[in-house]
Amino acid sequence: MKTVTFPNGTTVPALGMGTWNMGDSDSRRADEIKSIHAGLEAGIRVVDTAEMYGSGRSEKLVGEAIRGRRDDVFLVSKVLPSNASRKGVRRACEASLKRLGTEYLDLYLLHWEGSEPLEETIAGFDDLVEADLIRSWGVSNFDTDGMREVESITATTPCAANQVLYSLDYRGAEFDLLARDHEAGIVTMAYSPLGQGGDLLRAPVLARVAARHTTSLGPASPAQIALAWVLRQDNVLAIPKAGSPKHQHENLAATEITLTRDDLAEIDAAIAPPRRKEPLAMI
Secondary structure, rough: OOOEOOOOOOOOEEEEEEEOOOOOOOHHHHHHEEEEEEEEHHOOOEEEEEOOOOHHHHHHHHHHOOOHHHOOOOOEEEHHHHHHOOOHHHHHHHHHHHOOOOOOOOEEEOOOOOOOHHHHHHHHHHHHHHHHOOOOOOOOOOOOHHHHHHHHHHOOOOOOEEEEEEEEOOOOHHOOHHHHHHHHHOEEEEEEEOOOOHOOOOOOOOOOHHOEEEEEEOOHHHHHHHHHHHHHOOOOEEEOOOOOOOHHHHHHHHHOOOOHHHHHHHHHHHHHOOOOOOOOOOO
């Protein structure tokens, strides 16, 4: 499986697991936990969550799923901007650690830029690294101007990641952000890489490309093509959600697909890449 490497030298598979909207339903809980187990057993390491997701319910589900397996997990969570003062970051992180049932996070992100000065937030992240509560820190939903500001702030440890909305129907990050973060040694984490609401997966071009590929599970699906398209990028870590073991195995099978130049050209003709700078999309 393709990999990405963070500034501290940690290397992980480029396919991770997102948990947005997981933990909200008792009827789905068992399948969601089994899905995380299936991913870990197949070699996925990154599990991404946030204090905002279900007001902590996602973190509690993840904590249950990784109990006894912590060493197998690269664990990511996020702090809300409203909690991102220097002291607030510490309180929020400790609350997340309690819900997750762990002593540390591998990566802690500012969920999006808010009213708290970035200097204060980053100082709080440095405090957490010093206290061994987190191994690295980063941001989410930051465009190039925001990343310039982050990089202008003196910190003990570098920004490790920028998590953004990136998929075939949200290609704006390709114009300059992906390359800029790569050059700076910052990993791009792609959330919602399969798009939103299912419209993308009904695109005829994805069905045509899928018809030319197979995986160990059988004929490729449009969803697998969309995920393989994101995973083709260097320095990009995709974190699709999978609410069941079946869905998890389908995501994993997407790593077997190598899109050809003709595939990529056909996709670009149908879903054009950005030709100018555009505001970074966020959901």
